[in-house]
Amino acid sequence: MTTPADVHDVRDPELPGRLLAAERDALVPLLRSRAEADYALPVPACPGWTVRDVLAHCSAALARVVENRFEEGVFSPESNDRDIAERADWSNERIVAELERGMTEAGPVIARAGGALDRLALGEWVHAGDVRVALGVPEAYAGRVLPEALALLASVTAGLGHVPLHADLDDVDEPLKLGEVSGARPPGRFIGAAATLVRLYAGRPVDGAAYELAGVQERELDIFG
Structure with missing residues (x-):
């Protein structure tokens, strides 16, 4: 059995960063242990996207947070597709490295946003579960995080x-x-x-x-x- 972290009526600004850091420590080593072919596997929760596409989307979203780039229409389906396309020539390792950086550096920015970006942090964790499903990893939306x-x-x-x-x-x-x-x-x-x-x-x-x-x-x- 497990016990969720304390939930208060007042928002815990550090919680999204803690979740991202804990997920980074679990997900990044998993990704770096997988064969290149695994990055081309389809992700059932995201029709039309591969593991690589989901990771590129996640790393791009966090890069926007860290770099404070929120132009009009950001995070729309069209914006997400552009982010993925911009990384088409990147190696899988480069995408994972950007994701690792985002999971490390986005926490303080999200903390200062007053709750506006908390759902984004949660979405990153959900997408990590989506990737685990595609890779056949158990407890995709569970585990120690x-x-x-x-x-x-x-x-x-x-x-x-x-x-x-x-x-x-x-x-x-x-x-x-x-x-x-x-x-x-x-x-x-x-x-x-x-x-x-x-x-x-x-x-x-x-x-x-x-x-x-x-x-x-x-x-x-x-x-x-």
Whole structure:
């Protein structure tokens, strides 16, 4: 069993950076251990994209954060495709190196952004899970970084004023409160594995996982759609 990092009503500005640093330490060695051919594998969660494309998207997004480059239309599908195309001639190692740098340096910038970039940090972690699925690595949306990810998910959904949800997780000791618990709407209820909860909030397939969801629809949980 695991316990999510403390979730407070007040945003923890250092949490996104801690999540990125912890994910860097887990993901980058994995990537550097893989064959070049693995970078061409399709990523089921991102139709039309390969592992390399997802990594290029992630590294480009973090580079924008570090370098404060947020022109109009940034992070749109068209902008994401341009970022990937700009890295078409890069080696896989160069893309991984840029990703490593971004995961190392973006934390302080995100901390100072007042919450505006917290969802981006969470999205980077979700994309790391997408890559693990493509590579056949178990616990794609779980592992030792899960407590920080759940804490950030709770913080992000609260900041968004998202639909309220109480989650009783099979593999986490304490219940998790997500969204804006204002009393305007009774909280929904989720019972199941933490990775399944993450998949629902990220709009990823749940692969036939057993779970219970009441008082809210699956489509209402997606924070990236």
